[in-house]
Amino acid sequence: MSATGIGAPVRRKEDHRFITGQGRYTDDINRPGQAHAYFLRSPHAHATLKKIDTKAAAAMPGVLGIYTGDDLAADKVGGLICGWMIHSKDGSPMKAGPHPALAQGKVRYVGDHIAVVVAETLAQARDAAEAIVVDYGVLPAVTDTASAAKAKTQVHAEAPDNTVFNWHLGDKAATDAAFKAAKHVTKLDIVNNRLVPNPMEPRAAVGDYDQGEGAFTLYTTSQNPHVARLVLSAFIGIAPENKLRVIAPDVGGGFGSKIFIYAEETVCVWAAKKVGRPVKWTSDRTEAFLSDAHGRDHVTHAELAMDADGKMLGMRVHTTANLGAYLSTFSSSVPTYLYAPLLSGQYDIPAIYCEVDAVYTNTAPVDAYRGAGRPEATFVVERLVEVAARQLGKDPAKFRTQNFVRKFPHQTPVIMMYDTGNYSASLKKALETIDYKGFAKRRRDSARNGKLRGIGFSAYIEACGIAPSAAVGSLGAGVGLWESAEVRVNPIGTIEVLTGSHSHGQGHETTFAQLVSDRLGVPLENVSIVHGDTDKVQMGMGTYGSRSGAVGMSAIFKAIDKVIAKGKKVAAYVLEADEADIDFKDGNFSVKGTDRKLDFGSCALQAYVAHKFNGQDLEPGLKEGAFYDPTNFTFPAGVHICELEIDPDTGVTRIERWAAVDDFGNVINPMIVEGQVHGGIAQGVGQALLEGARYNADGQLVTASFMDYCMPRADDLPSFEVGMTVTPCPSNPLGIKGCGEAGAIAAPPAVINAITDALGHEDIAMPATPQAVWRAAQKTLSRMAAE
Amino acid sequence: MANLSMTVNGKAVTANVDPRTLLVQFLRENLRLTGTHVGCDTSQCGACVVHLDGKAVKSCTTLALSCEGASVTTIEGLANGGALHPMQEAFREHHGLQCGFCTPGMIMAAVDIVNRRGNSLDEKTIREDLEGNICRCTGYHNIVKAIASGAEAMGKGAAPARQAAE
Ligand code: FES
Ligand code: FES
Numbered sequence: 040m041s042a043t044g045i046g047a048p049v050r051r052k053e054d055h056r057f058i059t060g061q062g063r064y065t066d067d068i069n070r071p072g073q074a075h076a077y078f079l080r081s082p083h084a085h086a087t088l089k090k091i092d093t094k095a096a097a098a099m100p101g102v103l104g105i106y107t108g109d110d111l112a113a114d115k116v117g118g119l120i121c122g123w124m125i126h127s128k129d130g131s132p133m134k135a136g137p138h139p140a141l142a143q144g145k146v147r148y149v150g151d152h153i154a155v156v157v158a159e160t161l162a163q164a165r166d167a168a169e170a171i172v173v174d175y176g177v178l179p180a181v182t183d184t185a186s187a188a189k190a191k192t193q194v195h196a197e198a199p200d201n202t203v204f205n206w207h208l209g210d211k212a213a214t215d216a217a218f219k220a221a222k223h224v225t226k227l228d229i230v231n232n233r234l235v236p237n238p239m240e241p242r243a244a245v246g247d248y249d250q251g252e253g254a255f256t257l258y259t260t261s262q263n264p265h266v267a268r269l270v271l272s273a274f275i276g277i278a279p280e281n282k283l284r285v286i287a288p289d290v291g292g293g294f295g296s297k298i299f300i301y302a303e304e305t306v307c308v309w310a311a312k313k314v315g316r317p318v319k320w321t322s323d324r325t326e327a328f329l330s331d332a333h334g335r336d337h338v339t340h341a342e343l344a345m346d347a348d349g350k351m352l353g354m355r356v357h358t359t360a361n362l363g364a365y366l367s368t369f370s371s372s373v374p375t376y377l378y379a380p381l382l383s384g385q386y387d388i389p390a391i392y393c394e395v396d397a398v399y400t401n402t403a404p405v406d407a408y409r410g411a412g413r414p415e416a417t418f419v420v421e422r423l424v425e426v427a428a429r430q431l432g433k434d435p436a437k438f439r440t441q442n443f444v445r446k447f448p449h450q451t452p453v454i455m456m457y458d459t460g461n462y463s464a465s466l467k468k469a470l471e472t473i474d475y476k477g478f479a480k481r482r483r484d485s486a487r488n489g490k491l492r493g494i495g496f497s498a499y500i501e502a503c504g505i506a507p508s509a510a511v512g513s514l515g516a517g518v519g520l521w522e523s524a525e526v527r528v529n530p531i532g533t534i535e536v537l538t539g540s541h542s543h544g545q546g547h548e549t550t551f552a553q554l555v556s557d558r559l560g561v562p563l564e565n566v567s568i569v570h571g572d573t574d575k576v577q578m579g580m581g582t583y584g585s586r587s588g589a590v591g592m593s594a595i596f597k598a599i600d601k602v603i604a605k606g607k608k609v610a611a612y613v614l615e616a617d618e619a620d621i622d623f624k625d626g627n628f629s630v631k632g633t634d635r636k637l638d639f640g641s642c643a644l645q646a647y648v649a650h651k652f653n654g655q656d657l658e659p660g661l662k663e664g665a666f667y668d669p670t671n672f673t674f675p676a677g678v679h680i681c682e683l684e685i686d687p688d689t690g691v692t693r694i695e696r697w698a699a700v701d702d703f704g705n706v707i708n709p710m711i712v713e714g715q716v717h718g719g720i721a722q723g724v725g726q727a728l729l730e731g732a733r734y735n736a737d738g739q740l741v742t743a744s745f746m747d748y749c750m751p752r753a754d755d756l757p758s759f760e761v762g763m764t765v766t767p768c769p770s771n772p773l774g775i776k777g778c779g780e781a782g783a784i785a786a787p788p789a790v791i792n793a794i795t796d797a798l799g800h801e802d803i804a805m806p807a808t809p810q811a812v813w814r815a816a817q818k819t820l821s822r823m824a825a826e
Numbered sequence: 827m828a829n830l831s832m833t834v835n836g837k838a839v840t841a842n843v844d845p846r847t848l849l850v851q852f853l854r855e856n857l858r859l860t861g862t863h864v865g866c867d868t869s870q871c872g873a874c875v876v877h878l879d880g881k882a883v884k885s886c887t888t889l890a891l892s893c894e895g896a897s898v899t900t901i902e903g904l905a906n907g908g909a910l911h912p913m914q915e916a917f918r919e920h921h922g923l924q925c926g927f928c929t930p931g932m933i934m935a936a937v938d939i940v941n942r943r944g945n946s947l948d949e950k951t952i953r954e955d956l957e958g959n960i961c962r963c964t965g966y967h968n969i970v971k972a973i974a975s976g977a978e979a980m981g982k983g984a985a986p987a988r989q990a991a992e
Contacts, residue, residue, distance in 0.1 A: 050918055050919060050921070051918070051921070053926070054917070054918040054923060054926075055918070056926075057923055057926030057929050057930075058901075058910070058914040058917050058918055058923065058926075058929060058930075058933060059861070059901065059902065059904075059905055059910070059914065060859070060860070060861015060862070060900065060901035060902040060904075060930050061861065061902075062861070062926050062927075063860075064860075064863075064927065066860075066864075067854075067860035069858075162844075162846075237962055238925070238927075238962055239863075239865045239871065239873060239925070239927040239928045239960065239961065239962050239963075240863070240865070240925065240927040241864075241865070289925075289926065290925065291863075291925045291926065291927030291928075292924070292925040292927060292962050292963050294962070323866075323867045324865065324866040324867050324868065324871075325867060543925055544924035544925030544926070544963045545924070546924070710921050711921065713921075714921050714924060714963075714964060714967075714968060717964055717965035717966075717967040717968065718924060718962075718963045718964050718965045719965075720965055721964075721965030721966065722962070722965075744866070744867070744868045744870070745866050745868055745870035745871060745960070746868050746870060750870075750960050750962070751965075752956065752957060752959075752960060752966075753952070753953040753954075753956035753957070753959075753966040753969070753970065754950075754953040754954050754956070754957065756953075756965060756966055756967075758949065758967050758970065759965070759967055782965070
């Protein structure tokens with residue numbers, strides 16, 4: 040392994056600009072003549088818009104334009120779309136209500152967009168928005184997930200019973216039979232709490248229109264600028280693709296929430312032409328809480344059937360998933376194909392049946408948030424398994440081992456074909472890391488200090504590298520999920536790699552360069568990664584679902600293969616040898632069995648000067664592109680163990696130790712991978728202990744700032760002990776599985792399993808705040824007193 | 827509008843500003859020093875931390891006019907010419923950043939912790955003193971390591987560049 044090649048903990052190339060304040064985020068961009076947009080948002084969760092009077096507002100100082108849904112409709116600007124079609128059990132397509140970028144006739148959640156004011160300054164735009172008079176016909180709101188289908192209020196006329204779809208997966212008859220044959224059944228009711236993603240950079244957009252060219256440019260906080268351009272062109276109809284450039288510069292975190300195409304960027308880019316000026320909008324934090332797509336929000340009943348020995352026989356799950364007031368871009372895929380296919384976990388379960396009812400409510404749209412469906416599935420599986428072990432009186436580690444999948448490939452009853460893994464190896468290493476043997480003593484020590492200590496396991500699996508295009512197409516996706524790459528070798532051997540992946544914290548500029556440096560034998564500093572601009576990179580599908588390594592880098596790998604193949608042709612001419620006799624190794628083309636060689640940079644120069652070959656026989660230049668379509672999902676898996684201590688007097692839970700052992704397949708940069716694990720665990724711990732988005736019965740979001748919504752802070756968390764096991768992924772050339780979401784998937788059940796272990800009962804929900812834990816601990820104490 | 831003059835990163839600046847202008851707006855919009863970020867509107871996240879006369883403040887809750895005559899250091903002024911400040915170097919070395927959005931505020935807060943508490947910082951102190959800064963990416967693990975190491979390096983090296991600038 041070289042110091043900068045595959046497997047080396049190379050320090051990040053992108054860091055210099057971030058640590059010196061030279062990052063370039065969307066809000067840092069200012070265009071000449073730029074005006075500012077402010078959105079008038081609904082203060083009501085559900086209301087008809089009887090009249091919107093903008094007359095007084097339009098006369099306010101600095102106002103350049105005020106637009107409503109009618110103006111968008113008059114310009115034939117289409118509504119926002121959901122790009123994944125789900126069919127109900129009965130074969131009917133999901134019931135998608137209209138989703139105009141600015142409301143038409145009705146608002147459906149607090150924060151819904153009523154009008155935009157464009158003015159010289161933001162303060163002027165805001166003042167004018169306050170002068171818009173809206174006559175609302177306030178309607179009752181529906182906010183509760185579990186009862187939405189029974190509510191009298193209807194969010195969309197198109198969706199009776201507020202039901203988007205009643206979907207299912209698996210073999211019901213086989214599962215029912217498994218339950219009949221079972222000796223033991225564990226049942227659990229589970230709420231997966233609603234979360235707000237909260238990347239630290241709020242969303243922003245700058246729309247610009249070039250009148251001479253008739254072309255738009257949109258700078259925006261996107262994880263997938265090409266998908267944004269595709270949707271804005273093909274569906275919303277802003278402009279054809281060749282007249283719309285989308286640039287996602289430095290993006291300050293996404294976690295899913297910046298995948299989607301929102302109203303604000305749509306309106307900004309359209310309004311730039313309307314007012315003839317660049318238009319900028321930057322979300323403030325409260326707007327982010329109100330209008331960024333939220334995550335999770337499931338209500339589930341789950342059952343696990345086992346034989347007398349504790350061998351798992353079947354699993355039955357019913358989930359109600361809240362999708363909010365409108366179907367966001369990929370919302371429908373999250374509680375369906377990103378959820379139910381993961382219900383087999385790491386276990387050999389012969390029969391699984393899952394039903395999912397998706398509902399509309401008067402709340403912000405819900406879509407993918409770090410893990411997207413897989414954390415919800417893992418929480419169901421790992422809570423069920425832990426409780427089953429307790430009920431059977433079995434050690435949770437041994438019970439898991441007993442039921443682990445051991446032979447690969449393994450076909451689960453819910454679509455997935457696990458390609459490889461070694462689940463026992465990760466568990467064993469995690470048990471050693473946490474010193475499982477010493478836990479009983481540590482628990483006694485805690486008890487002596489009046490504290491309750493618990494240990495909780497989470498053996499998670501996820502499906503990443505999404506995914507073979509034909510497979511996702513057959514499941515309802517509106518797009519293919521390949522990735523593209525172009526490797527441009529310059530005449531003196533420096534390299535630009537254009538990738539359709541997008542980095543918003545993942546460090547692609549470093550890891551992707553490591554791959555190129557490793558394979559082409561060029562110094563790391565000679566490689567630049569270009570991403571996030573539809574004028575530079577032809578097409579791409581972006582970054583989410585831990586796909587940039589497995590899919591994005593595989594595309595680069597494939598393009599590098601082509602560069603090497605072309606280089607061999609050039610070298611054959613220069614070295615006057617047969618092409619078949621040319622080897623490429625460590626940055627040199629050489630003739631087999633001789634000492635004649637040509638270094639990579641010289642080969643590039645020869646390719647461009649084209650003196651040594653006839654341009655009719657071989658094209659000059661050295662630039663190759665590739666599209667890589669995955670052949671399977673990838674299956675990162677691992678075991679996280681959380682050990683914590685509860686103070687029953689205060690309800691405060693302190694995480695004492697955290698062992699994470701993950702199998703991500705081959706790793707390019709272990710430093711970056713560990714960083715991804717740390718961040719994921721923190722978000723998962725946030726879900727388990729601190730975070731919860733709450734709407735009241737009127738549909739007001741009562742947790743709409745960092746004062747009310749508890750974000751994990753440094754002193755809420757311990758340092759983590761992170762380790763790895765490796766089974767290389769057989770389905771891509773680099774053997775990579777993906778690591779971006781693992782921590783967020785693994786952590787919540789580990790925490791709750793540890794808390795319930797400490798408490799000695801299962802009566803606690805997420806977030807397990809000090810108040811909730813204190814209440815639960817009183818129950819524990821009174822039981823202990825009774826014994 | 828009101829007249830304002832202060833020193834920012836060692837340079838004298840004067841401007842005529844709306845009295846409502848916040849320090850962060852003045853830095854970002856008037857001076858185009860966009861390294862100082864805004865991550866919230868309730869003074870909770872610390873993305874906006876700068877040094878005002880040598881002490882960390884949240885520039886999102888500081889009126890620009892209240893800084894009349896003061897000396898402000900932002901992330902752009904922390905490095906001494908080409909040489910990174912030891913705390914910047916430590917964040918890079920220990921992978922204390924991912925998306926980089928919280929980073930300027932984190933680094934400015936970290937230098938302030940060292941100024942207040944010295945060069946030998948234990949994990950507990952660092953975690954408690956980071957109470958005013960949120961990072962959504964790193965889980966804080968590497969930020970804590972970076973600050974401990976940066977603090978030590980600040981003790982070994984010359985006086986922090988920041989003090990030279992102020
Ligand atoms: S911007 Fe969040 S504290 Fe200043
Ligand atoms: S590095 Fe992204 S918020 Fe801290």
